[in-house]
Amino acid sequence: MTKPRILLLGTVPPADNPDYALFSRDFEVVPFVPKSMTDFCQKLDTIYNDISAIWMFDFVENTDISYGAELASHFPETLKVWAIAWVGYDFVDGAAFRKKGVILTNTGSATSPQVADLALYHVLASYRGTSVFERSLRDQLNLSEARKILGTKEFSPETGLPVIPVDHRVNYFDYGMAIGGKVLNTPQDSTVGIVGLGAIGKEIAKRLNAIGMYVNYTKRSPLSEEEEKKLGFTVTYHESFEKMIPYCDCIVFCVPHTPSTIHLLNEKTAKILKPGVRIVNVGRGSALDENVLLQCLEDGTISHAGLDVFESEPLVDERLVKRWDITLTPHIGSTTSDNPKHAAKANMADISNIVLHGGKGYNTVN
Amino acid sequence: MTKPRILLLGTVPPADNPDYALFSRDFEVVPFVPKSMTDFCQKLDTIYNDISAIWMFDFVENTDISYGAELASHFPETLKVWAIAWVGYDFVDGAAFRKKGVILTNTGSATSPQVADLALYHVLASYRGTSVFERSLRDQLNLSEARKILGTKEFSPETGLPVIPVDHRVNYFDYGMAIGGKVLNTPQDSTVGIVGLGAIGKEIAKRLNAIGMYVNYTKRSPLSEEEEKKLGFTVTYHESFEKMIPYCDCIVFCVPHTPSTIHLLNEKTAKILKPGVRIVNVGRGSALDENVLLQCLEDGTISHAGLDVFESEPLVDERLVKRWDITLTPHIGSTTSDNPKHAAKANMADISNIVLHGGKGYNTVN
Structure with a gap:
C-alpha cells in the first residue's frame, strides 16, 4: 500500500522532532514552496492531485496567494486537512475550506x-515602566541619572521621553513614583x-x-x-x-x-x-x-x-x-525554539487523526 | 505626658498614609536632613538628644555620613530603633548600632x-530576548525587518546588536529561534x-x-x-x-x-x-x-x-x-507608588512595637 502524501508548505520537514520518525513511516512528506497563486493551483490540479493533507509549516511570504474559495476550488478530493503550524488562522477562509470537506487545524493550546x-x-x-527605565539607563550609564525620570510630569512630543526639569531632584517620597506623570x-x-x-x-x-x-x-x-x-x-x-x-x-x-x-x-x-x-x-x-x-x-x-x-x-x-x-515586541508571542516542536507535534497528531483514523481533529478551527 | 520624638530623615513625613494619623498621635515626628557627618553628630548631641527612634525615610545622598560606630557613639540613650524605609541595609554597621542598644529594622517582606x-x-x-527585539522594532518600524535578527549567528562587538548577513531570509524553522547565536x-x-x-x-x-x-x-x-x-x-x-x-x-x-x-x-x-x-x-x-x-x-x-x-x-x-x-533596569526593584505605603507601614509598626511596647521589632536585621 502506498503511503498517503502530505504537502508540506516549506523547505525542510521537522526531521529532528521526536515524533517525526513514526510520522514519516506513515506518510510521504513532500516539501513545496508555491511561487504564486497560479503555480499553487496548477500543481494541485496535476502533480499534487492525490494529497491527503496540506501542512502549512512556513508562512509563504511575498506571493499573491489567497487562501480562500478560489484556492479551495483546486483542492483534490483526497484532501482532508489543512494544518497550520501556529495559532492565527484569520488569513484563511475556513468556511470555504470546510465546504470542500477540508478540516482546518491550528496548534490549539500547544503554544x-x-x-x-x-x-x-x-x-x-x-x-x-521598564522600557523607559531601560532606555534611560542605556543613555545615562548611571543609576542616579537614569532615575531622574522619576517624578517627571510629562513626556516630550519630540523625543517620546520624560521631560526632566532643570535641577530636578529625585527623591522617592517627595516626587512620587511616576514617570512623565504616569504612576x-x-x-x-x-x-x-x-x-x-x-x-x-x-x-x-x-x-x-x-x-x-x-x-x-x-x-x-x-x-x-x-x-x-x-x-x-x-x-x-x-x-x-x-x-x-x-x-x-x-x-x-x-x-x-x-x-x-x-x-x-x-x-x-x-x-x-x-x-x-x-x-x-x-x-x-x-x-x-x-x-x-x-x-x-x-x-x-x-x-x-x-x-x-x-x-x-x-x-x-x-x-x-x-x-x-x-x-x-515584534509579534513574538510564540517565537521560542521549543515552540516549533510543540507546534509540529500538534499538526502531526491532527493529520494522523484525520487522515489515518477518520477523526475530526484535535485542534479544528473551521 | 510628652510624646516620644522620632527623627525622620527626610523632608516630608508620609501624611497621606492611612496609618500615619494614629502614629502621629503617639509620636512627635521631626523631619531632618543632616548636611554632613559633623552636623548629624552635633544635632544628636544637642537638640535631638532625646529622640526614641530614627526613621530613615529618604536616603541622604551626597554627604560624608557614615553609618557606623562613630555615628553610633553620638546616639542618645533614649534611642531604641533605627528604621529603614527599604530593604537593603548593607550601608549600616548593624553590630555597632546593636552595641549601643539600637535595633535596626528594614521593611521586611513588605516590598x-x-x-x-x-x-x-x-x-x-x-x-x-525582549530587549533586542524591542530595539530592533524601534529601529525598523516593520515586523518583518525587525524579526530579521532571528537566525543570526553573532552579535557585533561595535553595536552590541545581532549581525544580519546580506540576503538573510527569516524563516521560523530553517533558521531556528536564535538571535546572534543565542537560543x-x-x-x-x-x-x-x-x-x-x-x-x-x-x-x-x-x-x-x-x-x-x-x-x-x-x-x-x-x-x-x-x-x-x-x-x-x-x-x-x-x-x-x-x-x-x-x-x-x-x-x-x-x-x-x-x-x-x-x-x-x-x-x-x-x-x-x-x-x-x-x-x-x-x-x-x-x-x-x-x-x-x-x-x-x-x-x-x-x-x-x-x-x-x-x-x-x-x-x-x-x-x-x-x-x-x-x-x-536602574535598581527599581521596589520603585512603585504603592511601595512607600507598605514600607512606611512596616516602619511605623516596628517603631511602635519597640518604643511603645518594648518589643523586639517585626523586621529586625541586626
Missing part, C-alpha cells in the same frame, strides 16, 4: 504558555480584565493570578463550573467587553481577528476606561484602534501599553514606536 | 512582591536556581513556579518542613551555590551584600555553568563579577542576563549597557 508568558511580560512592563504601580491587588478566555487566555489568567491580580474576563459564554474548577482560582465573568471595562486597572487582549473583535478599543469604549489603565495586546492588532490608543496615552487615560501585535502589520505606526510609555 | 515581580520580568526577558526558550519545564530564599526569594519562587519552572534554591539552611508546606509547591535544596550551579538553566540572585555573597559568579564558578544559562540579579551588584559575566555573555556560556543591580553603583559599566543580550 499557549509561550504567548501567555509574553502577555505576563507586557503586564509587568506596563506596570513598572508606577504593583500589579498585585489590582484588577485585570482578559478579553477572550480561550486556551491562551486561561494560561494568561493563571500567571496573572499568581502575581496577585483579580482576574475578570469576557467571552461569548462564561466558563462552565467544571472549567472554572479546573482553573483552580476565582475569576469573574462579564457579559460584554463594555460591561467589564470600568472595573479594569489593566486589560489584556488575546482575541483572534474576527468581525466582532475589530476595534474593541474605540472612541466610545475609551470614554469608560478607568483612568491610568494599562492595555496589553498579544492577540491581533485589529482589536485596538491605534489612533484612539495614542490619544489615550497622550492624555493619560491609558498609563502604559504593551503591544506584540499591530493594526497594519508588518508595518508599525511610527507614532507608537516613538513613545516610551509603550513596551514593544 | 517583596515588587522585587519579585521585577525578577520575574527579568527572567521572562532573558528567555525571550530563545520557554521558561516552562526548565530549572531555575534561586540564590537566597528569604522573603523576596520565596515570592520569586512562587512566580517562577507559576510559569512552570522547577525551583531549586540554596541558602544557609534548608526550609523547614512547615515553611516548605506553606510555600505550596515542591522546591529542591542545595547545600551550596557551587553544588546547585550545574542543574540550572537560569540562576536568580537575590542575596544581600555580605562578605560571603561577593562574586558568587566568578572565574571558578563560571566554569561549571550550564551552557546557555540565564542570569538574573535583583539583589546586590556585588554578587556577580561583571568581568566574568561579560566574558560568559561573549562566549555564549551565558545566553542572556537581566540586571537591576550593578557592581559599581551608581555607575554602570559601559560594556554592559552596550550589550543587547542584557536587559537592564
